[in-house]
Amino acid sequence: MIKKSIAVTRAANSCVLLELNGHAVLTDPWFTERWWLRRGEPLGLRIADLPPLAAVVVTNLATNHWDLRALRMLAGKDVTPVYVPTSGMARRARALGFRHAQRVRWGETREIAPGVLMRVVPAGRTLVWPNNAYSFSTAGSRVFFGGEIAEVAPLERHRAGNPPVDVALLPVNGLRPLLGPRLVMGPDQAVAGASVLGARVLVPVHDAHGRDPLSALFRTTGTASDATALAGPDLNVVDLPTGRRWEPTP
Incomplete structure (x- = not known):
């Protein structure tokens, strides 16, 4: 049984508000569209509606995961830690006033x-x-967030040295360029990845894909509904609309 110390609210794409034992974490911020980059789904949260954040965590430097235009408007910039995968991203965040922005490398931990x-x-x-x-x-739960991950193998390696998680948030639309490898998981990889992690719940992210100039260069290969159809009896797929808050039922 998952203890009620988790809540999930999707804003759009992989932008999610996680509540962990009462502490709020924002993932992959994306609140402002561009003419060349559209959400393809309603915005579920505005940046002005966010509670005080324990941290902002970012998976990669794409604009729909790393919305610097919106982050300029975030309250509490001087006290909110921002964790990013590259030094250049950390420098740009500090230039916006995030004094506690830092690059974090694979294998590092932070409280x-x-x-x-x-x-x-x-x-x-x-x-x-x-x-x-x-x-x-936390003392009562484990949550895995992968906003931009394409393969199951990294999850297998992680699980080999770590306990199972309760909830996995993984991409499902299988986005790929017309020429080249898949950028994120499709529904079959997401279901397999959640199972590898030992998760009882999969919350799909990176699902919708807007119609914009970039969409002519990419294609998707699945949806959250496909993940639901593929999941076995031991995995609950929570196809979460943007703006709706979900927490596990004991």
Whole structure:
């Protein structure tokens, strides 16, 4: 049984508000569209609606995971830690007023709030740039967030040395360029990855894909509904609409 120390609210794409033992963590911030980059789903949270944050964690440097335009408007910049996968991203965050922005490397850990431990998990690379995933542990639960991860193998390596998680947030739309490898998991990889992690719940992220100039260069290969159809009886897929808060039922 998952203790009620977890809550999840999706804003859009991989931008999620996680509540862990009462501490709020924002993942992959994306609140402002561009003319060339659209969400394809309603925005579920505005940046002005966010509670005080224990941390902002970012998986990669793509604009729909790393919205500097929106982060300029975040309250509490001078006290909110921002964890990113590259030194350049940390410098840009500090230039915006995030005094506690820092690069975190694969395998590093941080106590981001009393009783909330974060571990940085390898999630492959986009070209030469590393992608981070994050595992969060509290006294009552474990949550895995991979906003930009394409393969199951890194999850197998992580699970080999760590306890099972309760909830996994993994991408499902299988986004890939017309020429080249898949950028994120499709529904079959997400279901397999959640099972490898030992999760009882999969919350799909990176699902919708807007119609914009970039969409002509990419295609998707699945949805959260496909993940639901693929999941076995031991995995509950929570297809969470943007803006709706979910917490486990004891």
